[in-house]
Amino acid sequence: MKQSDRSAILTIKNLFHIQKKEDAAMHFNKRGPSLWCLGSLLAVPAHLACTSSAHLTIEPHVNESVSxxxxxxxxxxxxxxxxxxxxxxxxxxxxxxxxxxxxxxxxxxxxxxxxxxxxxxxxxxxxxxxxxxxxxxxxxxxxxxxxxxxxxxxxxxxxxxxxxxxxxxxxxxxxxxxxxxxxxxxxxxxxxxxxxxxxxxxxxxxxxxxxxxxxxxxxxxxxxxxxxxxxxxxxxxxxxxxxxxxxxxxxxxxxxxxxxxETICSQVEQQGNFLEQLGQNLERLADSWTANIQRLEPNGGRLANDPPIWFVGESLNSALVPLFGNYPLFLNKVEERLENAPPVELFTNAANSYLSTYLNSEYGDVFVLQFKAPTFPGLDTEDRVVDMQSQVQYWSFCTYNLTTGYTGDCLQDSQFVIDEERNAQLVVSWPSNRPSDPDTGLPVENWLPFSGFTTLLIYRHLLPSNYFRRSHYFYERLCDRGWDLNCFGRYQAIQLWMGEYYPEGTYCSRAEFESGQCILDNK
The missing domain is CATH 2.60.120 (Jelly Rolls)
Incomplete structure (x- = not known):
């Protein structure tokens, strides 16, 4: 392990106040048993065995508990x-x-x-x-x-x-x-x-x-x-x-x-249009949020933060502080209501990890991210067997309208322009404010649109390699172990974990971007 990796992990342990149990060969959490592998901190889900294989090896998925x-x-x-x-x-x-x-x-x-x-x-x-x-x-x-x-x-x-x-x-x-x-x-x-x-x-x-x-x-x-x-x-x-x-x-x-x-299909029909019902319920929830914010914090600040605060996972609780941090009264009310509520992870993909943040165009015309891009399989591979040389099987960025959950647009790994050192940039703006590249004068590449007054930006990692320790997938699995219920939203720990793969972001005006003045101070 590199000294930088070791230092980052030690710092993360201090942030979490983790007391490692030396005799813990196996732990259990909401995702089932997790095995220790890749050192003492990288937990892999129950059916993901630690092997010499470069990628997650999933054993046959069966239950032998009942004859x-x-x-x-x-x-x-x-x-x-x-x-x-x-x-x-x-x-x-x-x-x-x-x-x-x-x-x-x-x-x-x-x-x-x-x-x-x-x-x-x-x-x-x-x-x-x-x-x-x-x-x-x-x-x-x-x-x-x-x-x-x-x-x-x-x-x-x-x-x-x-x-x-x-x-x-x-x-x-x-x-x-x-x-x-x-x-x-x-x-x-x-x-x-x-x-x-x-x-x-x-x-x-x-x-x-x-x-x-x-x-x-x-x-x-x-x-x-x-x-x-x-x-x-x-x-x-x-x-x-x-x-x-x-x-x-x-x-x-x-x-x-x-x-x-006929009898079984009749019951299926009676189950109704549950997706439509779910959408209506979420819209009502969003309207309620907006009304309560206006009532509780009429002179409050903006939704989202500058610089952005990232969080991992799909838990509603971990997503609240980055969104409502500027509305403490409303945040307290919501947290009180969710204190005894069951966890909600609607229709998430078991193979994915989600790193998310909120964007607000009032902070600037243009939002810019810089990160090191993970390697991924070539698209012309004849055999679909997991590529052992790739860090992830797939990654993407997507923007969403926070109120409706509607997708603005997505860019997947193969659509990104990435330099020789695997550095990449993502630019987000309203379509009318899409800036030109400072060097070419052409519309900037690696671009996504804002998707509402407050935009949700999600960075997906799908099936990372066992050896790609910097993936937020493994950070999320660490949180799943229950060491610290707040670790999903500890953006400083996430940043330390991911290192150069962490997406750093800043806002600027369109003029600043087009003149090459949109610079990330924290870089």
Missing amino acids: LSALDPGPLEQRREIDISSCPEFGSIWRYESDGLVDRTGLSDINAVYWVATLPLLNSNEGYYTIRGQYPEARFFSLEVYDPNPVDSLLDFQIQPDRGSSNPFSGRGSGADKNYTISLSPSGFTRLTGNSLFTGDAPYLNYYVLMYRIYDGQLPEEGLSLDYQENPQQLEKQGGEKLPQISYVSPLGNQAKFQSQ
């Missing part, structure tokens, strides 16, 4: 399987699609496409769901269960292939096909295939939410199937494959919760 004989519906001839992929009322069980083109809601990354299915709750003796799909041509894909907080997930290279198939993301398997099968079942239900997702108890909803993500889908090299001749864009979003098929599998007899496709 198969106790809960299995029985031999194949004693089961009934009902295909619910094409419920007649709405055409597809994948009722919602967010592609960054038509729909930019929900704090989404527009370089990814999200499909959502809602499935009726099941007791352990009422069967399970089976998901059958094909590995897509994409940089990344996953299937995750929510309630709406994260419950369980399977990432692309975790998913074991069917017999006669291969997984291009892990290199497992030897067949020419690309098929996989996943069982989705109530908590405690044992594995039925090599791949299992568990549903939890769904305490906040009366159904399961299943989300299918694809990052950077590609068209198949062999050309378009007849089903997509008139809509190649849709096939590209899907990574060249059809959306996964979902079936309800139950024991024969009275234990089956649903006896036909």
